[in-house]
Amino acid sequence: MATPTLQVALDLLEIDRAVEIAEEAVRGGADWIEAGTPLIKSEGMQAVRTLRKAFPGHEIVADMKVADTGAVEVEMAAKSGAGIVCILADADDTVIAEAVRSARKYGVRIMADLINVQDPVSRSRELEALGVDYINAHVGIDQQMIGGSSLDLLRRLAGEVSIPIAVAGGLDAETASEAVAAGALIVIVGGNIVKAADVTGAARRVREAIDRPEIRPREEESPDATIRRLLEAVSAPNVTDAMHRKGAMTGIVSICGRVKAVGRAVTVRTIAGDWAKPVEAINAAVPGDVLVISNDGGTHIAPWGELATHSARNRGIVGIVIDGAVRDVDDIREMGFPVFARGTAPNAGEPKGFGEINTEILCCGQEVRPGDWIVADESGVVVIPRERAYEIARRAMEVKKTEERIREEIRRGKTLSEVTELLKWEKRH
Numbered sequence: 282m283a284t285p286t287l288q289v290a291l292d293l294l295e296i297d298r299a300v301e302i303a304e305e306a307v308r309g310g311a312d313w314i315e316a317g318t319p320l321i322k323s324e325g326m327q328a329v330r331t332l333r334k335a336f337p338g339h340e341i342v343a344d345m346k347v348a349d350t351g352a353v354e355v356e357m358a359a360k361s362g363a364g365i366v367c368i369l370a371d372a373d374d375t376v377i378a379e380a381v382r383s384a385r386k387y388g389v390r391i392m393a394d395l396i397n398v399q400d401p402v403s404r405s406r407e408l409e410a411l412g413v414d415y416i417n418a419h420v421g422i423d424q425q426m427i428g429g430s431s432l433d434l435l436r437r438l439a440g441e442v443s444i445p446i447a448v449a450g451g452l453d454a455e456t457a458s459e460a461v462a463a464g465a466l467i468v469i470v471g472g473n474i475v476k477a478a479d480v481t482g483a484a485r486r487v488r489e490a491i492d493r494p495e496i497r498p499r500e501e502e503s504p505d506a507t508i509r510r511l512l513e514a515v516s517a518p519n520v521t522d523a524m525h526r527k528g529a530m531t532g533i534v535s536i537c538g539r540v541k542a543v544g545r546a547v548t549v550r551t552i553a554g555d556w557a558k559p560v561e562a563i564n565a566a567v568p569g570d571v572l573v574i575s576n577d578g579g580t581h582i583a584p585w586g587e588l589a590t591h592s593a594r595n596r597g598i599v600g601i602v603i604d605g606a607v608r609d610v611d612d613i614r615e616m617g618f619p620v621f622a623r624g625t626a627p628n629a630g631e632p633k634g635f636g637e638i639n640t641e642i643l644c645c646g647q648e649v650r651p652g653d654w655i656v657a658d659e660s661g662v663v664v665i666p667r668e669r670a671y672e673i674a675r676r677a678m679e680v681k682k683t684e685e686r687i688r689e690e691i692r693r694g695k696t697l698s699e700v701t702e703l704l705k706w707e708k709r710h
């Protein structure tokens with residue numbers, strides 16, 4: 282069996298960082314170096330030229346995702362030093378044919394990216410007939426966030442074409458190994474190498490895994506369990522970043538300091554000083570839920586205290602969020618239970634029974650529906666609409682991973698604005 286090729290995809294915006302990361306990835310065993318589409322869009326063909334110069338002994342892949350003007354775009358990449366140029370498999374046959382003619386003229390190869398192709402098997406056969414050199418079974422980053430799997434796509438292609446098959450899309454050491462076992466000859470890894478603090482270590486793990494391909498039995502996980510696992514691993518700031526800075530409640534703080542709550546919302550609407558519905562809602566919850574109480578934002582009278590907290594904890598509720606006040610703060614702090622509130626007040630009011638359980642509510646400026654996901658930590662409380670929970674959990678994990686590499690570069694001595702090239706990316710008016 283041929284040794285599989287490891288291609289590291291530099292999906293970054295800054296060429297200097299890309300070169301540094303590529304050097305580390307090569308030390309870990311990367312063979313081919315890809316100028317990722319974002320890097321090419323940010324830096325232009327200069328990205329390809331710089332990589333060509335920095336890595337004279339390595340194949341440079343230009344992920345142009347060519348959709349039109351096949352000849353000229355392949356020529357640009359070839360003249361800048363790419364040995365392989367990526368085009369969109371979905372492009373019209375005229376574009377593919379022109380790209381192939383140009384590739385033959387300039388001595389480079391063409392990789393066709395199957396991203397978003399409706400019938401990948403028959404399109405791959407057509408591409409082979411058109412002279413494409415490699416097929417890339419690729420599920421894009423946005424598609425991965427809603428559960429798209431490049432391994433599933435790859436398995437559909439196995440044995441259908443005779444040109445080499447590459448695979449890309451969210452691969453890590455384990456899935457890369459499975460991909461080779463399923464027939465991939467080129468394994469393309471982006472985020473799970475380039476976002477790691479230890480890029481060399483991450484590349485080495487993938488290298489070792491693809492050199493010993495195997496299919497490991499995978500434990501099935503329910504969608505809710507996946508969402509919870511991911512959200513428990515990220516912070517409330519990671520989540521709001523993933524939601525384009527949306528979803529955060531305002532004017533609410535953690536009563537117990539460094540605690541965290543992740544769960545589906547059981548919602549309660551009541552009036553200030555009426556603690557009947559909040560306490561009744563404990564019975565409506567299942568283990569793992571978070572109670573979210575809209576209490577008219579009143580901070581002079583508390584609908585929640587230590588006995589309710591005690592009862593909620595017994596029920597398996599993992600957190601309380603109150604658009605209002607809480608009391609018995611000393612006892613709750615001793616319990617270390619995640620309670621988030623606008624403020625504190627010693628008086629409790631009366632159990633009158635106004636309001637409703639599990640209807641849409643407005644809590645600290647955010648709409649919350651029953652079953653929406655809540656992530657609350659010392660930075661604040663964020664609401665994730667239930668229908669986007671899987672996607673946002675995946676995206677929040679990507680935010681966290683991106684920060685790992687930035688943190689590492691700051692640790693090595695760069696300032697944050699240097700790492701992110703802040704001045705360059707200020708919005709132009």
Ligand SMILES: O=C(CO)[C@H](O)[C@H](O)COP(=O)(O)O
Nearest residue numbers: 290449450451452470471472
């Ligand atoms: O082409 C790409 C995105 O369009 C990426 O380079 C490719 O998906 C590999 O990156 P990752 O491993 O992060 O998915």
